[in-house]
Amino acid sequence: MFSKGGGLICGLEDVPGEVDLFIGLDLGGVSQRAPGSAFLFTRNGAQLGWQLADLQTGERLGDDALKSLLHKSIQEYGRHHNGELPRTITIHRDGRFFESLDVIKKIEQHYKIKINVLEVIKSGAPILFRRYYQSGKKRYRNPDVGDIYRFIGLDELIVATYSGDELGSWGDKVSVRPLRLRKRYGGESLEIMAQQVLLLSRIHGASLYRHPRLPVTTHHADRFATLRQTCSLEALSYMDRACPVYL
Numbered sequence: 001m002f003s004k005g006g007g008l009i010c011g012l013e014d015v016p017g018e019v020d021l022f023i024g025l026d027l028g029g030v031s032q033r034a035p036g037s038a039f040l041f042t043r044n045g046a047q048l049g050w051q052l053a054d055l056q057t058g059e060r061l062g063d064d065a066l067k068s069l070l071h072k073s074i075q076e077y078g079r080h081h082n083g084e085l086p087r088t089i090t091i092h093r094d095g096r097f098f099e100s101l102d103v104i105k106k107i108e109q110h111y112k113i114k115i116n117v118l119e120v121i122k123s124g125a126p127i128l129f130r131r132y133y134q135s136g137k138k139r140y141r142n143p144d145v146g147d148i149y150r151f152i153g154l155d156e157l158i159v160a161t162y163s164g165d166e167l168g169s170w171g172d173k174v175s176v177r178p179l180r181l182r183k184r185y186g187g188e189s190l191e192i193m194a195q196q197v198l199l200l201s202r203i204h205g206a207s208l209y210r211h212p213r214l215p216v217t218t219h220h221a222d223r224f225a226t227l228r229q230t231c232s233l234e235a236l237s238y239m240d241r242a243c244p245v246y247l
Contacts, residue, residue, distance in 0.1 A: 011044040011045055011046065011203075012043070012044045012045045012199050012200075012203065013044070015043045015044070015196060015199060016192050016195045016196065017088075017090075017188050017189075017192040017193070017195075017196060018087070018088045018114075018188070019043050019088045019089070019090045019116070019188070019196065020042070020043055020077070020086035020087055020088055020089070021040060021041070021042065021043075021048075021073070021074075021077050021086040021088075021089045021090075022040070022041040022042075022043070022089075022090050022091075022092060022196075022200065022215075022217050023038050023039070023040055023041075023069075023070075023073050023089060023090070023091045023092065023217065024038065024039040024040075024041070024092045024094065024215070024216070024217030024218045024219075024220055024221040025037075025038050025061075025069070025091055025092065025093050025094065025218075025221060026038075026093075026094040026095075026218065026221030026222060027060070027061055027094075027095075037050060037051065037052055037069075037221055038050060038051045038069045038070075038072070038073050038221070039216075039217055039220040039221050040073050040076060040077065041200070041216060041217055042077075045199075045200065045203050045216065047216075047220075048076055048077060048080055049076060050220070051069055051072040051073055051076070060098040060099055061099050063099075063100050063102075063103050066099050066100065066103050067103050067106075067107065070089075070103075070104075070107050071107075073089075074086065074089075074107075074111060074113075085111055085113060086113060087113055087114065088113065088114045088115075088116070088188075089113060089114070089115045089116070090115075090116040090117075090118065090186070090188065090193065090196065091104075091115065091116065091117045091118065092118055092120050092197070092215060092217040092218050093117065093118065093119050093120065093184075093218075094120060094122075094214075094218040094221050094222050095119065095120075095121060095122075096119055096121070097117055097119050097184045101117070101184070101185050104117060104185060114186065114187060115185070115186060116183075116185065116186025116187070116188045116193060117183070117184040117185040117186055118181060118182070118183055118184065118190075118193050118197070119180075119181065119182040119183075119184055120179060120181060120197065120214065120215065120217075120218045121179065121180040121181070121182065122177075122179055122180075122213070122214060122218075122222070124180065125158050125177070125178045125179060125180040126149070126158060126178075127175050127176075127178070128142075128143040128147055128148075128149060128158055128160050128176065128178045129141065129142065129143060129175075130142070130143055130144065130147065141164065141172070142160075142163060142164030142171065142172075142175065142176045143160040143163065143164075143176055143178070144160070144163050145160060145161065145162060145163045145198070145202075146159070146160065146198055147159070147160045148160075148194060150190075154182075155182065155183035155184075155190050156180065156181065156182040156183070156190070157180075157181055157190060157194060158178045158179070158180055158181075159178055159179055159181060159194050159197065159198060160176050160178045161178070161179060161197070161198055161201040161202075161213055161214075161215075162176060162201075162211075162213060163176065164176055177213065179197070179213070179214070181193065181194055181197060196215075197215045200215035200216050200217060201213065201214060201215045201216070201219075203216060204216065204219075
């Protein structure tokens, strides 16, 4: 039913910035050979499916693999939009982007489109907190959704995509784990891309009652990386990649 509905049971409205296609990019392995993957989402949060690249080794997708993933992603978008290509793409890289920006620039020139690249780093970010006063004394609590810390002079910030209130009885006992966002390429501002990440972290294609800590782009790419380690790669190659999956 979700697939027939376009893979979306709740959509996003008024997404800031000029973007038609979000791509969640992940390698899925550092010490082992693993195929790169790309999960595709429109600006309203609908999933268009996923793509696989050839087996890779290390922390970097090869140039040919990156080029192949982007070509497939753009063509899949066109298939869903009567041949019309996305004018602007934002890539969310799960972790550090070690790939070639020259490949990104060549894709831009080939299709006459704009591409932004944002690193979404889920570990190692400093803790965020809010300070307040109670009975004249300083107190600290977890951040609210959307609280950020911007690093001066860098295209990098820390953002909280959920609050302590969402943790129930544990909300005042554990620290919220924020994300580190780092802009690597493109004309879109870091602030706008952070707002997009926040919105994409508040939806999940198969649930109205929960949402991931990560934006759905890298959430699915990250979960898919785990799936690939426990199933047959040959079996994955026969799956319908145009059919949305929920992880």
